[in-house]
Amino acid sequence: MRARLLAPLAALLALLLTVTVALAQDGPDYDAWTKVADNAERVTEQGRASDEALETLRAQLVDWREQFLSAQGLNSDRIATLRNQIAALGPAPDAAAGTTESEDVAARRAELTDQLNRLRAPVIAGEEAYLRADGLIREIDTLIRDRRTERLLELGPTPLDPRNWGEAGKALLSTARAIYDESIASWQSPTGRVKLYSNLPVTLLFLFLGALLIGRSRVWIRRLASRIRKLTRKGSGVWRVMVSFGQIVLPLIGIMLLLRALELTGVFGPRAAPLIDSLPAWGASLLLVWWVGDEVFSRNDELATIPINATLRAEARVHIAILALCQVAHSFVWTLVSSENYSEEVRVVLELPVIAVAGVSLLRLGLILSARRVASPDAEGETTQSYAMRLMWFIGRAAMVIGVVGPVMQAVGYGSAGVALVYPAIGTLILLGVITILQRLVFDLYYLVTGERDQEQGGLIPVLAGFVLVLLALPVLALIWGARTADLTEIWARFREGYSFGETRISPGDFLTFVLVFMIGYMATRILQGGLRNSVLPKTRIDPGGQTALLSGIGYVGIFISALIAITSAGIDLTALGYVAGALSVGIGFGLQNIVSNFVSGIILLIERPISKGDWIAVGGQMGYVRDISVRSTRIETFDRTDVIVPNSDFISGTVTNYTRGNTIGRVIAPVGVAYGTDTRKVEKILREIAEAHPMVLANPPPNVVFRGFGADSLDFEIRVILRDVNWSMSVHSDLNHEIARRFAEEGIEIPFAQRDIWLRNPEALRQAVAGQGEPVAPSAPVLDEPPENPTDEPEQNDAPSAEGSEGEGRI
Numbered sequence: 001m002r003a004r005l006l007a008p009l010a011a012l013l014a015l016l017l018t019v020t021v022a023l024a025q026d027g028p029d030y031d032a033w034t035k036v037a038d039n040a041e042r043v044t045e046q047g048r049a050s051d052e053a054l055e056t057l058r059a060q061l062v063d064w065r066e067q068f069l070s071a072q073g074l075n076s077d078r079i080a081t082l083r084n085q086i087a088a089l090g091p092a093p094d095a096a097a098g099t100t101e102s103e104d105v106a107a108r109r110a111e112l113t114d115q116l117n118r119l120r121a122p123v124i125a126g127e128e129a130y131l132r133a134d135g136l137i138r139e140i141d142t143l144i145r146d147r148r149t150e151r152l153l154e155l156g157p158t159p160l161d162p163r164n165w166g167e168a169g170k171a172l173l174s175t176a177r178a179i180y181d182e183s184i185a186s187w188q189s190p191t192g193r194v195k196l197y198s199n200l201p202v203t204l205l206f207l208f209l210g211a212l213l214i215g216r217s218r219v220w221i222r223r224l225a226s227r228i229r230k231l232t233r234k235g236s237g238v239w240r241v242m243v244s245f246g247q248i249v250l251p252l253i254g255i256m257l258l259l260r261a262l263e264l265t266g267v268f269g270p271r272a273a274p275l276i277d278s279l280p281a282w283g284a285s286l287l288l289v290w291w292v293g294d295e296v297f298s299r300n301d302e303l304a305t306i307p308i309n310a311t312l313r314a315e316a317r318v319h320i321a322i323l324a325l326c327q328v329a330h331s332f333v334w335t336l337v338s339s340e341n342y343s344e345e346v347r348v349v350l351e352l353p354v355i356a357v358a359g360v361s362l363l364r365l366g367l368i369l370s371a372r373r374v375a376s377p378d379a380e381g382e383t384t385q386s387y388a389m390r391l392m393w394f395i396g397r398a399a400m401v402i403g404v405v406g407p408v409m410q411a412v413g414y415g416s417a418g419v420a421l422v423y424p425a426i427g428t429l430i431l432l433g434v435i436t437i438l439q440r441l442v443f444d445l446y447y448l449v450t451g452e453r454d455q456e457q458g459g460l461i462p463v464l465a466g467f468v469l470v471l472l473a474l475p476v477l478a479l480i481w482g483a484r485t486a487d488l489t490e491i492w493a494r495f496r497e498g499y500s501f502g503e504t505r506i507s508p509g510d511f512l513t514f515v516l517v518f519m520i521g522y523m524a525t526r527i528l529q530g531g532l533r534n535s536v537l538p539k540t541r542i543d544p545g546g547q548t549a550l551l552s553g554i555g556y557v558g559i560f561i562s563a564l565i566a567i568t569s570a571g572i573d574l575t576a577l578g579y580v581a582g583a584l585s586v587g588i589g590f591g592l593q594n595i596v597s598n599f600v601s602g603i604i605l606l607i608e609r610p611i612s613k614g615d616w617i618a619v620g621g622q623m624g625y626v627r628d629i630s631v632r633s634t635r636i637e638t639f640d641r642t643d644v645i646v647p648n649s650d651f652i653s654g655t656v657t658n659y660t661r662g663n664t665i666g667r668v669i670a671p672v673g674v675a676y677g678t679d680t681r682k683v684e685k686i687l688r689e690i691a692e693a694h695p696m697v698l699a700n701p702p703p704n705v706v707f708r709g710f711g712a713d714s715l716d717f718e719i720r721v722i723l724r725d726v727n728w729s730m731s732v733h734s735d736l737n738h739e740i741a742r743r744f745a746e747e748g749i750e751i752p753f754a755q756r757d758i759w760l761r762n763p764e765a766l767r768q769a770v771a772g773q774g775e776p777v778a779p780s781a782p783v784l785d786e787p788p789e790n791p792t793d794e795p796e797q798n799d800a801p802s803a804e805g806s807e808g809e810g811r812i
Contacts, residue, residue: 028067033129036060040136044143051144058140058486062493065133071126075119082116141486151416157345158413159352168349175271175340182269192266199264206261213254221246237444241437244295248287255283274339282328289327292433293320305436306392312368319361323426326358330423348415355410358422362403365429370396395432399425420482427480435473439466514570521562529555548613548629549606595632601648602631611651611658616727618657620650659726666726670736673714675750680707680715686747687719690739696732697721714752
């Protein structure tokens with residue numbers, strides 16, 4: 001009967017599964033992928049394809065890998081449901097153990113397992129294809145890197161060979177003659193002249209405007225920046241940098257106008273076209289480097305980002321300009337070599353003077369950066385070198401080494417290695433200069449917005465800004481030193497793919513979802529706490545300690561619930577992490593047992609509230625007021641105004657004295673002694689009047705005066721009073737003592753001081769020593785507060801014994 005009822009349901013589920021599988025198959029075309037993968041494996045095995053062909057093939061493989069990564073998430077919800085259904089049927093029977101299950105459950109388990117396997121098929125296919133594509137991409141990357149390494153370390157022709165000089169001269173003359181002949185031919189042709197004359201007015205206008213912008217724009221921008229700096233101080237750094245950026249934009253516009261004027265003339269032919277087309281890039285590079293040099297090594301001491309003297313800054317600007325020209329010259333040589341198909345011998349000869357000049361400028365610039373500077377003394381009078389100065393010294397030393405090694409390697413024949421050292425080093429210096437400019441710009445923006453200027457060189461805002469800028473500059477630095485764009489995109493792809501934990505893959509998107517949801521929950525918890533603290537709890541009868549405990553509990557519960565919701569929203573399966581947590585729990589338990597003990601103790605304190613915020617307590621030899629109760633510890637402010645952090649476990653396991661628990665009523669005892677012979681009833685009456693007159697003393701219960709007994713020097717009394725606020729106990733005690741002293745003086749009551757009797761044995765020895773008769777016998781040690789052995793045999797003497805006194809013992 002049950003089987004007949006389950007049959008229609010099973011048929012419906014099978015139909016849904018068929019539709020789901022059909023939809024799931026609308027994924028990657030595995031037949032096309034197989035052809036692409038086979039071709040990629042054949043190409044990598046042969047290793048004869050060019051770098052450009054390998055890069056194109058790699059781009060195709062990356063696209064396929066993205067598809068396979070998406071395919072791994074197909075049917076994820078349905079697969080999770082089927083797994084839960086199978087788990088609900090209980091553990092599978094173990095044939096070895098002889099366990100069985102009913103036919104209906106076994107049939108249902110087999111049906112669900114079959115559905116799960118069919119849904120898992122495209123996922124498994126996607127995982128397998130993903131691994132294959134990823135492996136092929138790694139092989140292509142390895143092949144390209146190996147080729148580049150071989151070219152970098154390859155020994156080529158040396159530019160010092162005189163036979164190569166003539167060939168290089170002939171190649172340059174041939175190119176110059178060809179460009180000249182093309183220009184003359186274009187000039188002599190009727191069509192070219194007509195074009196030149198028809199465009200002459202526009203050409204002249206463009207030439208004039210371009211020359212004007214190139215020649216005068218830098219002067220205009222500097223004057224404008226100086227005026228802005230004089231008009232306003234706040235935010236002047238931001239406006240000055242923005243305006244100074246016009247030193248790049250306006251001259252670049254002038255270069256574009258000149259280039260357009262050359263195109264309108266129609267004089268230059270195809271041989272000069274690569275050079276003409278490269279002019280904007282060369283001009284932009286030259287202007288950018290010059291601008292960075294002017295900003296970093298500014299003529300104004302306040303604007304320079306590197307603290308060196310004016311003479312060295314002027315020289316540094318010259319070398320920066322030389323390095324910019326060398327970069328343009330290097331690009332010019334490579335453009336000629338690629339467009340004219342020069343030989344390797346010609347290329348190295350043309351490259352040698354450029355790299356030599358660049359090496360000299362790098363060497364000199366490194367000397368300037370690494371020059372020793374006197375560090376300013378700190379607060380303790382000691383001079384310490386800042387991190388920026390040490391970093392600048394290291395950069396300068398590295399520039400010096402590269403400035404020498406690079407040209408030498410170029411000269412001996414390792415031209416690729418020399419070029420790969422010198423020009424990336426120049427690019428790195430320019431990038432570091434841009435970072436310092438941007439860091440100062442961020443600092444000026446902060447000052448413009450907040451009006452707060454951190455005068456310290458190592459302030460928090462510049463340090464954080466520099467750290468973020470360095471992180472953002474790392475990809476650019478990698479590209480400068482020869483990293484391929486594919487290498488950076490591969491790192492980004494790995495980051496987007498995330499990491500797998502068991503059956504769960506955590507991607508950056510999941511992480512951002514977790515952070516966003518958790519922050520929303522956290523802010524909602526804080527808003528709820530703020531509303532309760534300011535609006536609801538003040539209107540209740542809950543004491544301040546209870547309010548604090550309630551708010552803390554709501555905070556902990558809210559954060560815990562926010563974390564659970566964030567984990568669920570991000571789709572993170574904690575099953576796999578549970579095994580890791582279980583394995584680490586034992587070790588973590590031993591290492592963090594004190595922290596856990598304090599945490600649990602803190603929760604107990606917040607729930608039971610044996611102490612509250614503001615209580616006067618004594619624990620572990622420390623006494624003071626409770627100022628804050630956190631989960632791990634409690635902060636006590638002592639009467640010396642010092643904070644003592646006490647672990648919460650001390651409050652649970654130790655003895656705590658709470659003087660103000662529940663109320664602030666407490667007792668003060670003020671002892672006092674009077675001389676023997678004083679009227680005790682009179683003293684009691686005076687003391688009672690003094691106690692009753694103090695405003696902090698409660699009338700009920702009334703003050704009590706106790707005659708404690710007969711002391712060694714006085715008759716001992718005590719005033720015992722109950723105060724409205726025990727926090728004023730010391731002040732009340734002082735007031736009572738002042739009043740006792742005043743009243744006793746008025747009534748003639750004496751407050752005695754301590755008296756002691758001194759007994760001397762063998763006083764005759766003392767008399768002989770005083771009289772100078774013979775050698776004195778060493779007397780026995782005096783006994784303090786000790787009566788004679790037989791006081792009844794001899795009367796007391798309050799005065800010191802005279803020379804005629806009786807022999808034996810005497811007393812003072």
